[in-house]
Amino acid sequence: xxxxxxxxxxxxxxxxxxxxxxxxxxxxxxxxxxxxxxxxxxxxxxxxxxxxxxxxxxxxxxxxxxxxxxxxxxxxxxxxxxxxxxxxxxxxxxxxxxxxxxxxxxxxxxxxxxxxxxxxxxxxxxxxxxxxxxxxxxxxxxxxxxxxxxxxxxxxxxxxxxxxxxxxxxxxxxxxxxxxxxxxxxxxxxxxxxxxxxxxxxxxxxxxxxxxxxxxxxxxxxxxxxxxxxxxxxxxxxxxxxxxxxxxxxxxxxxxxxxxxxxxxxxxxxxxxxxxxxxxxxxxxxxxxxxxxx
Amino acid sequence: xxxxxxxxxxxxxxxxxxxxxxxxxxxxxxxxxxxxxxxxxxxxxxxxxxxxxxxxxxxxxxxxxxxxxxxxxxxxxxxxxxxxxxxxxxxxxxxxxxxxxxxxxxxxxxxxxxxxxxxxxxxxxxxxxxxxxxxxxxxxxxxxxxxxxxxxxxxxxxxxxxxxxxxxxxxxxxxxxxxxxxxxxxxxxxxxxxxxxxxxxxxxxxxxxxxxxxxxxxxxxxxxxxxxxxxxxxxxxxxxxxxxxxxxxxxxxxxxxxxxxxxxxxxxxxxxxxxxxxxxxxxxxxxxxxxxxxxxxxxxxxxxxxxxxxxxxxxxxxxxxxxxxxxxxxxxxx
Numbered sequence: 001x002x003x004x005x006x007x008x009x010x011x012x013x014x015x016x017x018x019x020x021x022x023x024x025x026x027x028x029x030x031x032x033x034x035x036x037x038x039x040x041x042x043x044x045x046x047x048x049x050x051x052x053x054x055x056x057x058x059x060x061x062x063x064x065x066x067x068x069x070x071x072x073x074x075x076x077x078x079x080x081x082x083x084x085x086x087x088x089x090x091x092x093x094x095x096x097x098x099x100x101x102x103x104x105x106x107x108x109x110x111x112x113x114x115x116x117x118x119x120x121x122x123x124x125x126x127x128x129x130x131x132x133x134x135x136x137x138x139x140x141x142x143x144x145x146x147x148x149x150x151x152x153x154x155x156x157x158x159x160x161x162x163x164x165x166x167x168x169x170x171x172x173x174x175x176x177x178x179x180x181x182x183x184x185x186x187x188x189x190x191x192x193x194x195x196x197x198x199x200x201x202x203x204x205x206x207x208x209x210x211x212x213x214x215x216x217x218x219x220x221x222x223x224x225x226x227x228x229x230x231x232x233x234x235x236x237x238x239x240x241x242x243x244x245x246x247x248x249x250x251x252x253x254x255x256x257x258x259x260x261x262x263x264x265x266x267x268x269x270x271x272x273x274x275x276x277x278x279x280x281x282x283x284x285x286x287x288x289x290x291x292x293x294x
Numbered sequence: 295x296x297x298x299x300x301x302x303x304x305x306x307x308x309x310x311x312x313x314x315x316x317x318x319x320x321x322x323x324x325x326x327x328x329x330x331x332x333x334x335x336x337x338x339x340x341x342x343x344x345x346x347x348x349x350x351x352x353x354x355x356x357x358x359x360x361x362x363x364x365x366x367x368x369x370x371x372x373x374x375x376x377x378x379x380x381x382x383x384x385x386x387x388x389x390x391x392x393x394x395x396x397x398x399x400x401x402x403x404x405x406x407x408x409x410x411x412x413x414x415x416x417x418x419x420x421x422x423x424x425x426x427x428x429x430x431x432x433x434x435x436x437x438x439x440x441x442x443x444x445x446x447x448x449x450x451x452x453x454x455x456x457x458x459x460x461x462x463x464x465x466x467x468x469x470x471x472x473x474x475x476x477x478x479x480x481x482x483x484x485x486x487x488x489x490x491x492x493x494x495x496x497x498x499x500x501x502x503x504x505x506x507x508x509x510x511x512x513x514x515x516x517x518x519x520x521x522x523x524x525x526x527x528x529x530x531x532x533x534x535x536x537x538x539x540x541x542x543x544x545x546x547x548x549x550x551x552x553x554x555x556x557x558x559x560x561x562x563x564x565x566x567x568x569x570x571x572x573x574x575x576x577x578x579x580x581x582x583x584x585x586x587x588x589x590x591x592x593x594x595x596x597x598x599x600x601x602x603x604x605x606x607x608x609x610x611x612x613x614x615x616x617x618x619x620x621x622x623x624x625x626x627x628x
Contacts, residue, residue, distance in 0.1 A: 081529030088523040095574040109529040
């Protein structure tokens with residue numbers, strides 16, 4: 001398995017020394033899709049930003065993140081942009097950028113101050129749009145596209161950027177079921193057919209298990225588990241991390257997790273039909289593990 | 295809601311023609327009557343009388359060229375500021391540059407000893423320039439501090455600096471003698487009538503440098519339109535680009551204010567209009583703003599000196615009146 005992202009002793013602390021990431025050490029293989037899971041405030045976005053080499057000032061960062069042996073933090077901004085592309089959650093613009101303009105921005109890390117647009121640049125943009133199925137929408141205003149199309153457009157930008165490592169922060173947030181599968185399927189296909197390394201944060205554990213080769217589970221900035229979905233998606237572990245009882249079934253192509261809130265504390269009546277039995281049915285709602293999270 | 299972006303090919307020739315024809319036509323307008331054919335004769339260096347030559351070359355031509363430069367400069371300053379703050383409502387005047395200039399002008403006017411140190415006619419613009427620069431330094435210091443890291447915080451920092459310098463100006467005027475205060479107030483209303491031919495080069499040079507810089511860095515400015523993280527992911531250091539954009543905006547505005555006083559809203563209106571015509575790319579918006587801003591102010595100045603037969607209206611009042619209506623129309627569209 002080719003070395004991809006190596007994280008060693010990574011910590012991120014605020015001025016009052018509370019840990020946002022706490023001594024993380026893990027390896028994410030190249031050419032695979034890794035899903036970062038965890039409740040809100042677990043440190044998923046911070047981990048992704050650290051992998052992307054973003055600055056965290058005024059937070060105190062220790063430890064190291066390497067991409068194929070090179071520290072991402074020590075790379076120049078431009079050199080980093082040639083190999084790593086990050087798609088953040090917020091990407092709306094007040095100005096009417098076209099999809100074509102957004103995708104063409106991916107050329108930027110490879111252009112000098114005096115570079116002029118060339119036919120090959122245009123061809124690269126057209127090819128990327130073709131690959132994500134948006135060739136006929138190149139002149140559309142980016143913000144007028146559906147959420148799924150916007151995500152596809154940003155993936156096209158990363159393709160133009162020729163990034164080897166694509167980092168996405170909750171790429172299927174606010175997407176309907178069709179586009180959730182559409183976007184994740186595209187990412188998996190690009191990873192497996194083009195060797196792209198994909199690291200993304202996700203909330204949907206079932207989709208994560210179906211589309212990701214590796215999963216990383218965080219809570220309060222600490223690593224709880226990492227590996228294949230059968231290793232990470234464990235009912236007891238998930239109940240401890242998410243504070244809800246659940247049933248986990250491992251299937252050939254992924255795992256299925258059903259969270260089963262029960263009891264009056266959740267606002268559900270006693271007759272609410274729950275077809276599955278929780279692994280450890282609680283008599284009252286457990287204390288939320290999110291309390292006190294960073 | 296606009297759903298597709300189509301470049302309008304005819305816009306560029308129209309803008310170029312507008313920026314050339316507008317100043318030429320405006321040479322025929324002015325408070326002093328030049329006999330028929332005189333303007334054309336002077337344009338071809340055949341002025342019939344010395345008095346016509348003086349009116350044409352010392353008053354009318356510098357003023358028209360100044361309008362072209364000032365309008366273009368303010369529009370480019372606004373385009374730069376709106377891009378780096380990702381805020382279509384950003385205006386150079388929000389960043390305290392005019393307030394700084396007003397403070398400098400007020401101090402030099404109410405402290406008579408100060409103006410005696412420098413040649414007549416230089417003290418006021420120089421003080422205004424120093425005041426503008428002070429505002430730029432203050433906002434820039436805030437922009438690089440941990441207080442104003444986001445575009446929204448930066449805008450608030452600009453408004454705060456503007457209000458603070460404005461309060462100081464009013465305090466200085468309150469303490470000063472009424473005649474000096476009147477003089478400063480009139481200067482702050484904005485006028486192109488004081489510009490002389492030799493000052494145009496001082497105004498043109500920073501404008502050329504700014505346009506060249508913005509064009510070279512244009513693609514990097516565009517990358518900031520989708521947020522700082524996106525810019526960083528594309529290899530663009532957002533805070534550095536924001537600082538460059540702000541210095542360009544502030545420098546251009548300071549030069550304009552130093553020679554022409556307060557002329558507001560051009561930097562807000564013009565980039566807004568041209569974005570609808572040429573798209574949002576910096577490499578398109580900046581030259582288009584330069585051309586349309588120049589043409590706009592040429593015609594605003596024609597109106598300022600022709601609207602009333604007895605005296606001219608300060609151009610800053612006119613642009614503010616037009617700008618406020620434009621602002622309200624923008625709000626309605628949103």
